[in-house]
Amino acid sequence: MRPAVFFDIGDTLATAVVEGGHLSGLEVYPFVPEVLARLRDDDAALGLISNTGNETAATLTKVLDDAGLSELVDAELCLFSSIEGMDKSQPAFFKLAAQRASLPTARCVYVGENAEERKTAASVGFHVSPHPLHALHLVAAEFAVP
Incomplete structure (x- = not known):
């Protein structure tokens, strides 16, 4: 069973660009x-979990598309607070992510x-990592197929 890796966006994958109080873009690291x-080559499912204020689905879709992140993650595994x-x-947010991944x-x-x-x-049983580069090692160590 492959793992699912969920990433925060701001300050983890990218720097948020905010104009007029709204998200206008992402500068991906x-x-x-x-x-x-x-991670995808290692058969991990990839998603996003992000606190997005009151941004609309249309804004989030455009910003992720423009940044090139949409093509790198599974759309059904993208969870946004808005x-x-x-x-x-809230632990329920992470439980929902696991449910969406069917894991x-x-x-x-x-x-x-x-x-x-x-x-x-x-607290709900997720493995955690502070940085995407560390996540590579974590996934390899915890979920490697023998």
């Missing part, structure tokens, strides 16, 4: 496309720079 491609009605301070939480990884968010994810 240079190492991100390769990390996501390597759409789901909950945020990363037990023990087969899921959350990657994000915020220690409190990682603590919430871990």
Whole structure:
């Protein structure tokens, strides 16, 4: 059973560009496309879990498309607080992510720079990682096929 790796966006995969109080773009960190491609090559499902304020689905779709992230993740595994009605301070948000992946939480990884968010994810059984490069090692160590 392959794992699912869920990433925070802001300050983990990219820097958010905000104009007029709304998300207008993402500056994706240079190492991100390769990390996501390597995880996908290792048969991991890839998703996003992000607190998105009151951004609309249309705005989020456009920003992710423009940044090239849409093609690197599984659309059904992208959870946004503005759409789901909950945020990363709530264990239920991470449980929902595992349900969407059709996996037990023990087969899921959350990657994000915020220690409190990682603590919430871990409280429901997720493996956690503070950085995408670390996630490569975590997935290889925890989910390698013997």
